[in-house]
Amino acid sequence: MSTLANRPNTALLVIDVQNDVVQDAYERDAVVGNIGRVVEKARSEQVPVVWVQHNDEDLVRGSEAWQLVPELHRDDAEVLVDKSYGDAFEDTVLEDVLSGLGVGRLVVVGAQTDACIRCTLHGAFTRGYDAMLVSDAHTTSDITQWGAPPPEAVIAHTNLYWRLQSAPGRTAGIVETKDVTFEPQT
Numbered sequence: 001m002s003t004l005a006n007r008p009n010t011a012l013l014v015i016d017v018q019n020d021v022v023q024d025a026y027e028r029d030a031v032v033g034n035i036g037r038v039v040e041k042a043r044s045e046q047v048p049v050v051w052v053q054h055n056d057e058d059l060v061r062g063s064e065a066w067q068l069v070p071e072l073h074r075d076d077a078e079v080l081v082d083k084s085y086g087d088a089f090e091d092t093v094l095e096d097v098l099s100g101l102g103v104g105r106l107v108v109v110g111a112q113t114d115a116c117i118r119c120t121l122h123g124a125f126t127r128g129y130d131a132m133l134v135s136d137a138h139t140t141s142d143i144t145q146w147g148a149p150p151p152e153a154v155i156a157h158t159n160l161y162w163r164l165q166s167a168p169g170r171t172a173g174i175v176e177t178k179d180v181t182f183e184p185q186t
Helices: 028-044 094-100 113-126 151-163
Strands: 009-015 049-054 080-083 103-111 130-139 172-175
Touching (some): 028 103, 028 130, 103 113, 113 151, 130 151
Parallel strands (some): 049 080, 103 130, 130 172
16 A cells, blocks of 8 residues: 555546657557546546646647647546656646545556656655556557667566566556556555
C-alpha cells in the first residue's frame, strides 16, 4: 500500500496522448484504443481520470500538434495538468490535484514510454505512490537512428523492469488493459 497517509484512492493518469507525440508511435491505433478502454472503465467506476499534456518549444500549447488525439475525449470535469518536463510531477499541480483527491495509487497509460512514462512512473514511486503501468496502453516512437532500441524492445523492457520494481511500503507492477482494476493490490 502507498506510503502516503490517508490517500486510499486510485486515479488513472493519461500522459501525453497528443497528436504529434503519438503521430508515428508504435502500434498507435491499438494503444490509443486500449487507452480509451481504460478511460471508460475508470469513468464507469467513478475513478478520477487525470490528463497530462506536454508543452515546449516544439509542442506549442494550443497548437494542433499539442491537442489530445481526436479518438480520446476528456470530460470537462476531468483535471488537465500542463507540464514541460518528462516527470509530470515536476513544476506542475499534479501532486496538489492527487492529494486533494486522496489518491495514493496511480494507474498509468500514455506516451512516450522511454521518456515521460518512465519519468512519471519513477517520480510517482519515489514520492510514495503505488504505480501500476498498463502494459499494452503505452507507446513510443522509433528513435533507433539516435541509438535507441526499436520501439517494441523499449516497451517490452519497460514492462519487464516495471513488473519487477519494488520499494518498502509501495507496490508497482504491470497489468494488461483487459485486467485493469482500480482496487489496490494486496
